[in-house]
Amino acid sequence: MHLWQATASFCLLAATAVPGVAASAWGFTDATVAVQPKGAGINGGFKDQLTPSKPLASPVSLVGADTLRVILTAQEGSSAKRPHQAFLLLKDGQTGLDISYPFSVKDNGKSRVELTQKDLPIQFLSLSNPVDARVVLGGFGDSTAYDSSVFQLSIDRNPEEAVPTVETERYGKKPEINHIFKDSASSPPIVITLAFVAMVGATIPVLAGLWHLLGANVSHLPTAFQSAPLSHATFLGSLIAFEGLLFLYYTSWSLFAFLPAAGVIGTIAFVSGSRALGEVQGRRLAGRR
């Protein structure tokens, strides 16, 4: 019941309001936009007329310490009047930033706003595209408010000056980090290694050749093996076995496998070696070496 009454009264209200809306809408006239460079006279710099119906074709540039000034006379219908809201609204379509600067309005509707880059939030200074400058006029009651783009404002900076940035932390994902590993150890080219290995390997034949030139020989081998075959064979065998033991230790054995084996082979080498060297001494005492 209550709702019905309310709706009925609203309908009545709307019915009376509709012709009024068509008659009175906010707008402006006698509007100019001017950019006054620092130090220039009142009429120095850029100046252009603004129309409520259509924005200026080319963007207005606001550089460095210039002052942007917008002057207009607000109208409700066709009579000049002071609006409750008279803003110059800067809006960036890409980032969604918006900020309004209120006009100082006189009772006869004459309004004026001045703006320098210092008045702008620093988020606006780093925008690459011109922002939309809109005039917003509105008041209470049923007259239609006005909000339309009047020109594009290009906020230009001296390219040599750094653009101030905002350093505020917000929760969000952080940049990815991948650990940079140190370079792994590397070997010289295999060719060089093989050349040096060949040089090292060549020392054995060189040594053998030199000894041969000096007259080294193994002529007493049969004699020695005839007089003490067991001790010579065991002594030489134990020396070779000891080197084999070292090889096993290098490739796979642990120290505790190596030590007892080395002890056994060392004892064999000691006992058989003293016998073999006794035979060598016998040869020396016989004057054969």
Next chain:
Amino acid sequence: MRWCLALLVCCLLAAVNALSSSGSRLLAVLEDTDQKDLYSTLWADLEARGYDVSIESPKSDQLALFKHGERAYDHLLILPPKSKGLGPSLTPKHIVDFMNKDGNILLALSGKASTSSAVSSLLLELDIHLANDRSAVVIDHFNYDTLSAAEKHDVLVLQRPGPLRTDVKAFFDGEGVLALPRVAPQTLGGESTLLAPILSAPATAYSYNPKEGVPAPEDILATGSQLNIVSSMQARNSARFTVLGSVEALEDKWFSASVKTPSGTETPTVNREFAKQLTAWAFKETGVLKVDKVEHRLATEGSELNPSIYRIKNETVYKIEVSEYVYDKWVPFELPGDDELQLEFTMLSPFHRLPLKPIGRTETSTIFSAQFVTPDQHGIFSFRVNYKRPFFTAIEEKHEVTVRHFAHDEYPRSWVITGGWVWIAGLWAVIGGFLAFVVVWLYSAPVADKLKKTQ
């Protein structure tokens, strides 16, 4: 038999009470308890969702937020008082203590009368600012309800808010329009990461004190999207503080009203839906995250689970299971938009920060995983997942592990290193030479001729 019955009753109770992830005791503070009928749909909706609503006046003697040092309520809904403060048991200090103990608060303001100084100073503690004279109202000559505020333009008609950023989940979006009568605007401090606007005013809106005439340019607090109608603060302990600028939007009248903008047609409001979304978020029915399981291991098959020690340059797999609470159940968590769940492998500072990719899901959780090579630096590292986002409760997981150096038998053998071949060859050349020398020394016969010649 009685055991079974008791268990059944317990289960039923749990099912009824388990609605919010953090308890069901809700205290609504209403100065004039006679006014509670204005919000009867809100109370009914809250009770239907499992809340145990008690409505108290701030002047009541029995009102206390704490009992024996513990919270007596889980959530607090404060409706704007007409008097200067909220009474001795709801001082700003008590309210901040309540939040420190994980209590959630929804504070409603109204532009009808000036906000009390106690509320204003409480908001100031959280870096939420009201107008200087605390009696501003948001006006928009473009988005107002022509049916109820044809003259004053102070009933805003707005769309429900979309996502705050592309990487933030939208908890409050949907079709339909909201009617927000006589909004007390808030502005947020720029420095805090804990504050997030939920609903901002349109670009053409502004605020002014209705008791004064035309505002002078210097009296305008803020304009456009700087004015917040609903804002939120989520503390480090994930306790939530939500500010709603228009308490009237919660009234029964606006739950079922129809509104019409100057340019639009008459449409019913979705205030009831929005009130559900807003109270659900504020009282932790939505946007609550939980880690179910964390696993890390070597990438090789059959390796030990969650070892305490790794070696440098080990290929490692990390897995984390995350669930999100949605109204009454845990569901697999999905990352909003282009957001990432990131894993850090940290010793003082992160050595790796890698995105965790969803690799599968269980009934209630999503499994996120990342594979990486431990850095070539030994020390005490930790696997860290530090996921803090607007509107989500924080996830902070830290698992410490040791990263050791290569053991002596884990380096490559010398014959594998080609550069070492020269030295190996040298060693065996010496051994060969020694054996040859022994043979020559034992068995060489003197060369008689040459000796004689030299003598």
